[in-house]
Amino acid sequence: MSKRYFPEAGLPVMLTALALVLCNAGESRAQEGTPQDIPDAIVRKVDPSVVAIQHERAVGSGFVISPDGYILSNGHVVRGNDPDDPSQPAKSIVVIMSDERKFPAKVVGFCMNPDVSLLKIEVDTPLEPVEFADSKQAQIGQKCFAVGTPQGLKRTFTSGMLSNVTRTDLGTFTAVLQTDAAINPGNSGGPLFDREGRVLGINTYASRGSNNLGFTIPSHVVQVLRDHFMAYGHFVRSDVPIFFASEIYDELGRALQFKQGVLVNYIMKGSSAEKAGLRQGDILVAIDGKPVAARTQAEMLDINWDFTIRKPGTSITLAVMRGVPGAYEEVALRAVLEETEPKPATRRWPGEQKIHQYETLGLKYYDIVKLQRVYLGLPDVPGVIVKGAGKNSPAAKADLKASQIITAVEGEPVGDVASFESALEKAMAAHDKVIVLDIQAGKLRFKTALAPFYDLAEQKIAIIASSPQSEYLDLIRRELLADGAQLSISFLEDAEAYTAQPPVPMTGIKGEDIDILLLLDGSGGTPIWENEEILRIVREANAAEKKLTAVGSAALALIAADEALLEKKMTTSKQHSGEAVRRKARYTGNEVEKDGNVLTTTGFDRDTVREFIKQLRAYR
Amino acid sequence: MKHRYLQRIGLLGTTALLAGCTLPKESAPSQGRSSFAAMQQAVTEVSDRSKDGLVLIKMEGTKPSGNSYTVSGGSLRKDTSLSDKTYCGLILDADGHILLPRHAEPADAKRILVWVGDTEYSAKILKSDERLDLAILKIIPEAPLTILPRPTEKTFSAGAxxxxxxxxxxxxxxxxxxxxxxxxxxxxxxxxxxxxxxxxxxxxxxxxxxxxxxxxxxxxxxxxxxxxxxxxxxxxxxxDAMNPGEDDDEAKKKGWLGILTQPVNKAYGRELDLPRSALWALHVFEGSPAAEAGLQAGDVLVGLYNKPLRFNGSRANTFFIQSLRPKPGKAFTLDVIRDGEPMVLSGTFAEAPEPDTLLAEDLGVAVQSISNQEVIKKNLFADAGVLVTEVVKGSSAAFSGSMGSKLLNKGDVIVALGGEPTPTLDDFNRVLDRVRQDKPEVLLVGYVRGRSTGYASLNLSLGKNGKGENQ
Structure with missing residues (x-):
C-alpha cells in the first residue's frame, strides 16, 4: 500500500466511507419489499435448488423438487434428436449442482407441449427442494425473478415482473405466464420465483418457427405433469369431447342468444365426442354437474386442461343445450375419456408421432392419426402419409411429396406403417426393378413407381445378433434390405421369436461364403464375444479377407477371435471400452471407426448407427 | 522383274498423286484469310438483303412493370416514371402488319412509333397474345415493304x-x-x-x-x-388480327377442356411401356368437353391434335397446356391409353365456366359459387355453400377477439347465415338481403373450414366502409 493513496487524512475518509456503506446496507434492509430489490436472503435460499443440465447436444437449467433427487426442467432440454422416435430423451445427461457436484441423470418422463421434463439423480445426502407458489393466483405486475445457467456462465439472476398471466397465442397447450425478466437460451428449464422464493413456473426459451420467445409454464401445470411422469412415464392426454369447442365470446353469445357454456364447433369422426352423441352446434353447459363456461381463449384452455389431464377410461356426464337460438332444450349425455393418439406436428412444434424412414430410398412416412386428417384435409382412405422425399432419392424420382397418402404397394392395399413396410420389403427382397405405388393426393389418385438403386445387390451380408431384441437390428435390416443386400439373420438365442424373416442357424454359416459380417450386441445372455461359433465365423471371414463390422460391444468379438485383428483401429460402446483396452485393442473411441476391412461403431444412438450404415454402404 | 518395276512405278505414281492431293495449294494462314473473307462476304450479303425486313419500334410513355424500384433521395421508391421502350419489329406482310416481340395492351403506351428505314409511322395494336408474348401492330405504309423468307423446316441448330x-x-x-x-x-x-x-x-x-x-x-x-x-x-x-369482325367479348371468351393433368412418372411409364411423353388425366370435370368426349380419370394422354405429346416430366404438362389453345367451338382430338388399349377421343371445346361472385360489403367478404372445379382444385369438403375468396381488411369478418386470427378466412365455405342455410350464391344473396333489412347487431355464420366446421359471429356495427352507408 503506497502512501500516495492513503494521505494523512486517509483514515477519517475511510471510516466515513465505511459508515456510509453500512448505512446504505441498513437502508436497503429497511427497504425490503420495495420494487427494486429481491431480498438477498431469498436469493441465497433458492440458489442451491437450481441446477445446470447438460447432455451431448444442449445445455439448460432445472430445479430440485425433492430431497431424494427429482428435478424439473423443460422437455426440449432433455429430448433426444432422433426424428424416428421423438419420445426418446438424450442419451447421457449430467446434472451440475450449485456446488459443482455432477450427477448422471435419468429422464423419468418428458413432453414437448407442455414443455416439461422430470429427471432423477441418485444422491447420498438430501438436497434442498423448492416450494411451489399457487400460479393460479399469479397477478399481473407481481415481482418475480428468474434463475438459470445460461451459456456457460455459472448462474444468473434476472428480475422483472409478470407482464401477463394468460398468454394463449404462443401455440402452447395451456395459457402461460409472460415476464420481462430476461430469459435466454441457457435459462430454459429454470425456475421463475416470486418474491417469497416460491416457484411460479418453469422458464422456457424457445425458438418456435421464426420467433424466439420466452415464457413461463405455470407451476400448476408443471405439477400435474410431474405426477403423470411419475405414474406413467409420459403425459397421458385424454381425448376430450370438447377438443373442437370454442369459447362463447360476446358477439357469439348474442347471436346464439346464450351466453354461458362453450360451443361445440365440430365433431371429428371416431372421436369420443362422436361416441358420446355430441353434435355440432351443441352448447356444453356442465360437466359432471359443475357448470362450465368460457368467454376467452384463456378460459377455454383452462377447461380443456382440466379434462385432458383426467385419467382415460373415466366416465363423465355432459349437459348440453341443443336446438336453435332462442329455443334450446337441455340434453344429458355420457362420455368416456380415451387416451389420444400421438399428436401430429404443427407449424410450431415437432409433434409426438414416430417418423419412419428408409434413408436409402429417401422416404419418410408415418401412420395417419384422425387429427392429421383434419389438419391436412385428407380424405378417409387408409394408408401411410409421406412426410418427405430426400433430394435426388428414389422417392423424389417417384414424384412422392409430403402429405400424399400411399394406399397400395404393387396393387396390395396398405393400411398402416406395418403393412406398408412388409409389402415394400417383399418387393425389395426380390430386387423388383420398380415398385408400383398407388397415391392419393387430396382428392386425386394416380400411380407412380419407386425404383430403388439396390447399391448392395451383390453383397451377401450375414447379420448375427444376440437376440431378436437387439437394439438396432430392425433399423439395420430395413436399410440394408432397401439397398438390395442379400441378408441372412442369425441369433445366439431366442431365434424362434423372430418373425421378420426366417433366421439361419449359425452353424450353417461359413466365413468365406459371405461378403460382410455384421455383429450386433444385446443386453443380457451370453456375451457375444464368448460364443465359439461366432469366433469361428470371424476367423474364417477374416482369413478370406471379408468385411467385418460390429455394433457396440459386439466389436469385442472381432478382437477376441483373431489376434491379427488387434492391429486394426476399432471402437466399441463406452461401457466396454475398458475391456477393449485390457485386451490391447487399438481402441479409438470414435463414434464410427473404419480400418481396412474392419468397421465398428459405438452404437451410441440411432444417428451414430445411421452413420455406420452409410460407411458400410461404401463397401459395395 | 518387269512386275517389280511396274510395281515400283505404280507405287511412286500413287504416292505422287496422293502427295499432290494432300499438299496445300497455298499456305495455311492465307487459306484462313480467304475462308474468313468468304464468311465476311456472306454476312454482308445476308444483312444487305435482310435489313429492309426489320423496323424500329418505339413505345412512348410506357408504365414500368409492377416490381421496379428506384433509389431516390436515399430511399427505395416504387418506380412510377414513364419511359420509352424500343424493340426490333418484323414486317409480316405488304399491308403494314408488324410483329411486336412482346405482349402489349393499347393502354400500355401513350404512343407507338415505327420507323421503316428513316420513315416514321404511327402504329396501333391490333391484337396481342399474353401466352405467346407477341403482338401485331398496324401501320399504313407509303412504300412497299420487304418481307423476309421464313424456313418451313428446322435447319438451324447447335454449331451454326x-x-x-x-x-x-x-x-x-x-x-x-x-x-x-x-x-x-x-x-x-x-x-x-x-x-x-x-x-x-x-x-x-x-x-x-x-x-x-x-x-x-x-x-x-x-x-x-x-x-x-x-x-x-x-x-x-x-x-385474328386481320378479322376485325370478331366481337371483342367473343374473342375474350376462354375455352376449356375440363381436366386436371399430371405427368406420368418416368419409371412407371417405362414399366407400362408408355410413350416417353404421357400425362395422367387426374380428374375429368362433370359436364366438361372432356367428359362429353368420353375421357375418364385414370386415362393416360399421349397425343393431342393427332400429334404425339413432347417432352418429359413437367415440361410435358407445359407443352400440353401451351398446345391446347382452347377456343369455344374449336375441335380437339386426344390420343389416350386406357387399360393398355389405345383410343382416340374427340370433341369440341366449350366456354370455360366462370363462377358467379359477390362482394358482401357489410360482412366484409367476397364470395363465389362452388362447382366441382373448386371442390377438386381447392380440396373442399363442402359441395354446397359459397366460397370465401377474400376477407376485406378492417371489416367485421376480419375482426377477431383472439390475437392473430380472423373470424373468417379465405377458403372457408359459408353454409349458413343467421341460421339459414345458404347452399347457393342465390340463397346467400337472398338471406343477405333479409339481413340488411332486419339490421341485426350480430350475425351468426356457419362455415366449413377444411374438414372441420365452425361458427363465427360477426359484429355488423364494426368495419363499415366510409361510403356513407352507415346511417
Whole structure:
C-alpha cells in the first residue's frame, strides 16, 4: 500500500466511507419489499435448488423438487434428436449442482407441449427442494425473478415482473405466464420465483418457427405433469369431447342468444365426442354437474386442461343445450375419456408421432392419426402419409411429396406403417426393378413407381445378433434390405421369436461364403464375444479377407477371435471400452471407426448407427 | 522383274498423286484469310438483303412493370416514371402488319412509333397474345415493304452461325447493326429457344442464317425464340388480327377442356411401356368437353391434335397446356391409353365456366359459387355453400377477439347465415338481403373450414366502409 493513496487524512475518509456503506446496507434492509430489490436472503435460499443440465447436444437449467433427487426442467432440454422416435430423451445427461457436484441423470418422463421434463439423480445426502407458489393466483405486475445457467456462465439472476398471466397465442397447450425478466437460451428449464422464493413456473426459451420467445409454464401445470411422469412415464392426454369447442365470446353469445357454456364447433369422426352423441352446434353447459363456461381463449384452455389431464377410461356426464337460438332444450349425455393418439406436428412444434424412414430410398412416412386428417384435409382412405422425399432419392424420382397418402404397394392395399413396410420389403427382397405405388393426393389418385438403386445387390451380408431384441437390428435390416443386400439373420438365442424373416442357424454359416459380417450386441445372455461359433465365423471371414463390422460391444468379438485383428483401429460402446483396452485393442473411441476391412461403431444412438450404415454402404 | 518395276512405278505414281492431293495449294494462314473473307462476304450479303425486313419500334410513355424500384433521395421508391421502350419489329406482310416481340395492351403506351428505314409511322395494336408474348401492330405504309423468307423446316441448330440484325434510331442515322452469332444449342420446349453467343440486347432483333432465312427473334440477350415453333401460333394471331369482325367479348371468351393433368412418372411409364411423353388425366370435370368426349380419370394422354405429346416430366404438362389453345367451338382430338388399349377421343371445346361472385360489403367478404372445379382444385369438403375468396381488411369478418386470427378466412365455405342455410350464391344473396333489412347487431355464420366446421359471429356495427352507408 503506497502512501500516495492513503494521505494523512486517509483514515477519517475511510471510516466515513465505511459508515456510509453500512448505512446504505441498513437502508436497503429497511427497504425490503420495495420494487427494486429481491431480498438477498431469498436469493441465497433458492440458489442451491437450481441446477445446470447438460447432455451431448444442449445445455439448460432445472430445479430440485425433492430431497431424494427429482428435478424439473423443460422437455426440449432433455429430448433426444432422433426424428424416428421423438419420445426418446438424450442419451447421457449430467446434472451440475450449485456446488459443482455432477450427477448422471435419468429422464423419468418428458413432453414437448407442455414443455416439461422430470429427471432423477441418485444422491447420498438430501438436497434442498423448492416450494411451489399457487400460479393460479399469479397477478399481473407481481415481482418475480428468474434463475438459470445460461451459456456457460455459472448462474444468473434476472428480475422483472409478470407482464401477463394468460398468454394463449404462443401455440402452447395451456395459457402461460409472460415476464420481462430476461430469459435466454441457457435459462430454459429454470425456475421463475416470486418474491417469497416460491416457484411460479418453469422458464422456457424457445425458438418456435421464426420467433424466439420466452415464457413461463405455470407451476400448476408443471405439477400435474410431474405426477403423470411419475405414474406413467409420459403425459397421458385424454381425448376430450370438447377438443373442437370454442369459447362463447360476446358477439357469439348474442347471436346464439346464450351466453354461458362453450360451443361445440365440430365433431371429428371416431372421436369420443362422436361416441358420446355430441353434435355440432351443441352448447356444453356442465360437466359432471359443475357448470362450465368460457368467454376467452384463456378460459377455454383452462377447461380443456382440466379434462385432458383426467385419467382415460373415466366416465363423465355432459349437459348440453341443443336446438336453435332462442329455443334450446337441455340434453344429458355420457362420455368416456380415451387416451389420444400421438399428436401430429404443427407449424410450431415437432409433434409426438414416430417418423419412419428408409434413408436409402429417401422416404419418410408415418401412420395417419384422425387429427392429421383434419389438419391436412385428407380424405378417409387408409394408408401411410409421406412426410418427405430426400433430394435426388428414389422417392423424389417417384414424384412422392409430403402429405400424399400411399394406399397400395404393387396393387396390395396398405393400411398402416406395418403393412406398408412388409409389402415394400417383399418387393425389395426380390430386387423388383420398380415398385408400383398407388397415391392419393387430396382428392386425386394416380400411380407412380419407386425404383430403388439396390447399391448392395451383390453383397451377401450375414447379420448375427444376440437376440431378436437387439437394439438396432430392425433399423439395420430395413436399410440394408432397401439397398438390395442379400441378408441372412442369425441369433445366439431366442431365434424362434423372430418373425421378420426366417433366421439361419449359425452353424450353417461359413466365413468365406459371405461378403460382410455384421455383429450386433444385446443386453443380457451370453456375451457375444464368448460364443465359439461366432469366433469361428470371424476367423474364417477374416482369413478370406471379408468385411467385418460390429455394433457396440459386439466389436469385442472381432478382437477376441483373431489376434491379427488387434492391429486394426476399432471402437466399441463406452461401457466396454475398458475391456477393449485390457485386451490391447487399438481402441479409438470414435463414434464410427473404419480400418481396412474392419468397421465398428459405438452404437451410441440411432444417428451414430445411421452413420455406420452409410460407411458400410461404401463397401459395395 | 518387269512386275517389280511396274510395281515400283505404280507405287511412286500413287504416292505422287496422293502427295499432290494432300499438299496445300497455298499456305495455311492465307487459306484462313480467304475462308474468313468468304464468311465476311456472306454476312454482308445476308444483312444487305435482310435489313429492309426489320423496323424500329418505339413505345412512348410506357408504365414500368409492377416490381421496379428506384433509389431516390436515399430511399427505395416504387418506380412510377414513364419511359420509352424500343424493340426490333418484323414486317409480316405488304399491308403494314408488324410483329411486336412482346405482349402489349393499347393502354400500355401513350404512343407507338415505327420507323421503316428513316420513315416514321404511327402504329396501333391490333391484337396481342399474353401466352405467346407477341403482338401485331398496324401501320399504313407509303412504300412497299420487304418481307423476309421464313424456313418451313428446322435447319438451324447447335454449331451454326447466324447474323443478328438490330435496328437503330435517328441518333445513329437509322443504321442496322450487325452481329455474328454462334448457336451453342437449343433449349427444348413447346417454343424452342436458341442459346446464342454474340447477340445484341434489343428484344426482337432478327436472327438470319447464312442462307438468308429468318430463323428466330431475340427474346433477351443470349436467347433467341425459334421462328418455326412460333409460326403456327402467330399465323393464328395474325389471322385474328386481320378479322376485325370478331366481337371483342367473343374473342375474350376462354375455352376449356375440363381436366386436371399430371405427368406420368418416368419409371412407371417405362414399366407400362408408355410413350416417353404421357400425362395422367387426374380428374375429368362433370359436364366438361372432356367428359362429353368420353375421357375418364385414370386415362393416360399421349397425343393431342393427332400429334404425339413432347417432352418429359413437367415440361410435358407445359407443352400440353401451351398446345391446347382452347377456343369455344374449336375441335380437339386426344390420343389416350386406357387399360393398355389405345383410343382416340374427340370433341369440341366449350366456354370455360366462370363462377358467379359477390362482394358482401357489410360482412366484409367476397364470395363465389362452388362447382366441382373448386371442390377438386381447392380440396373442399363442402359441395354446397359459397366460397370465401377474400376477407376485406378492417371489416367485421376480419375482426377477431383472439390475437392473430380472423373470424373468417379465405377458403372457408359459408353454409349458413343467421341460421339459414345458404347452399347457393342465390340463397346467400337472398338471406343477405333479409339481413340488411332486419339490421341485426350480430350475425351468426356457419362455415366449413377444411374438414372441420365452425361458427363465427360477426359484429355488423364494426368495419363499415366510409361510403356513407352507415346511417
Amino acid at each position: 452461325w447466324g447474323v443478328l440484325l438490330e435496328p437503330s434510331g435517328e441518333d445513329k442515322d437509322f443504321e442496322i447493326f450487325t452481329s455474328l452469332g454462334f448457336c451453342r444449342g437449343e433449349v427444348a420446349g413447346r417454343y424452342g429457344e436458341f442459346r446464342m453467343d454474340g447477340t445484341p440486347s434489343m428484344a426482337g432483333s432478327l436472327l438470319i442464317d447464312l442462307d438468308g432465312q429468318l430463323v428466330g427473334i431475340l427474346k433477351v440477350r443470349g436467347l433467341v425464340r425459334s421462328m418455326i415453333d412460333l409460326e403456327e401460333d402467330f399465323a393464328v394471331l395474325l389471322a
